Amino acid sequence: MIREHLQVFAKASSDVFASLGVQAVHQAPLAPPDSFFSRYDLAIIVGLARDLRGSVVYSMDTETALALAGQMMGGMSLPGLDEMVKSAVCELGNMCAGSSVCNLPGLTADITPPTLITGSKLAIMAGSDNVLMTEIATSFGTVEVRLGLEE
Amino acid sequence: MGGEYLANLADSLVTVMDKMAGLTCEWSEKAPQLPAITEGVTVVSLLGFTGAEKGRVVMEMDIETAQKIGEALNQEELGPFDKMIFYALSELSNIFCGAAITQINNGPRRPGLRLTPPNILVGEGLEIFGERAHLETASVFWEGGLIYIHLSLEGGAAL
Numbered sequence: 001m002i003r004e005h006l007q008v009f010a011k012a013s014s015d016v017f018a019s020l021g022v023q024a025v026h027q028a029p030l031a032p033p034d035s036f037f038s039r040y041d042l043a044i045i046v047g048l049a050r051d052l053r054g055s056v057v058y059s060m061d062t063e064t065a066l067a068l069a070g071q072m073m074g075g076m077s078l079p080g081l082d083e084m085v086k087s088a089v090c091e092l093g094n095m096c097a098g099s100s101v102c103n104l105p106g107l108t109a110d111i112t113p114p115t116l117i118t119g120s121k122l123a124i125m126a127g128s129d130n131v132l133m134t135e136i137a138t139s140f141g142t143v144e145v146r147l148g149l150e151e
Numbered sequence: 152m153g154g155e156y157l158a159n160l161a162d163s164l165v166t167v168m169d170k171m172a173g174l175t176c177e178w179s180e181k182a183p184q185l186p187a188i189t190e191g192v193t194v195v196s197l198l199g200f201t202g203a204e205k206g207r208v209v210m211e212m213d214i215e216t217a218q219k220i221g222e223a224l225n226q227e228e229l230g231p232f233d234k235m236i237f238y239a240l241s242e243l244s245n246i247f248c249g250a251a252i253t254q255i256n257n258g259p260r261r262p263g264l265r266l267t268p269p270n271i272l273v274g275e276g277l278e279i280f281g282e283r284a285h286l287e288t289a290s291v292f293w294e295g296g297l298i299y300i301h302l303s304l305e306g307g308a309a310l
Contacts, residue, residue, distance in 0.1 A: 036237075036273075047199025047207070047267030055199070055270050086280045112199025112267055113305045115207055115281050119193070119274030125237055126270055150268055 005104065006030050006132045006147045009056055012103045013096040013145060017138055020071050024143075028135035033146060036123040040144060042081075043124060044093030047112035048101070054149035056100070057126050058093050062118070064141030065089045071140070081118065090114040153287045154180070156255055157302045160208060161289040163251035164300060167243065168293070172223035176293040178300075193277040194237070196244035197270045200252060203262035206304040209279060210244050216296030223295075237271045244269045 010026040017024035040059040047055045060068075062081060069088035070076045078085050093114035101109040126148030133146040161178040168174045194217040196210040212220075214231055221229050221236030224243065229236055245268065252264050281303050291298040 036234075043272075045197060045199075045270055047201075047270075049199070049201045049265040049267050054268055057270070083280075090280065110201040110265065112201055112207060113205050113281055113303075115197060115199075115209075115279060117195075117197075117272055117274075117277060117279055119272075119277035121192075122272065122274040122277075124270065124272055125241065148268070148270075 002130055002132050002147060002149050003030050005052065005149065006134060008103050009100040009147055010134050010136060010145055012100040014136055016096045016099050017136070022068065022071055023139040024136050026134065026136045030132050030134045033131060033133045036125055038122045038124050041118060041120055041122060043117045043122060044089060045115045045117065046093055046097035049110045051107040052109040052149060054147065055126050056097050057124055057146040058096060059144040061141055064143065067140035068092055086116050090116050153285060153302060153304050157287045157289050157300065159251040159254050160248065160300050160302060161291060164247040164291050167247040167250065171243065172220065174223055174293050174295065176291050178289050178291040180289050192273065192275055194240065195272045195277060195279065196240050197272065198244060198248050199267040200264045202264035204264065204304050206302065207281060208248050209301040211299040211301065212296060216298065219295040241269045241271050
């Protein structure tokens, strides 16, 4: 079922990007991550509880996050990750995960508040061994989506 | 409320460390706060919870402390980035948070909290940011190292 769920997350997240005026295409295959290490230095983690227990992790470059946050603020150019920008990026994760769980057929899932993590050489073990990832290509850069669910 | 929950979490970690790994720990509420407490390579276990309150629990330590805990739990020597360390920490955080959440749920407020599975994050210069959250931190220490527990509840005004 995780494949179907990740499809829903990717589609709903792409729709959220599109609603912000960002071109977003989900065309990458769904596959288990080949490594714990992320290619990116920024991750937004949203936990899932109730019918789905696990977490969804959105990873991207800082530049992509800045561009997406700037787009949320009406096309502003943002110089760096200050508190306001971090809050906007968290809100983006909240919107993507919230929209996704609302589109899960026949399931009710709660989401936790988003957590933003930045750092270099970032390795992520998302929730459990049952992890699939995919990528969304946006006009501001690639967003990696990892979904980890308990069996 | 946050302080009470934090005490439950810290008590639970001390108990679980003793029972699972035979490590005698103590805890204190006097601790620095996020972000970026630990220098160098940081290991973080992050669990979210939902229910009457929403928030997250972050267990933070340096890689050497993580390795010692991993070795104590697995009862074998492990390299500094052995996968077994992170599986052990994941299990440890799931157990101690699960026990604390059960205790909180059985308390007078009965908030009906539900825990998400832990995410383990490893990296250099890790910074953690959670919006609209009030943060409380405790430190748990034993002879082999120091662990920080950060509890944040959404809507900090309620604290």
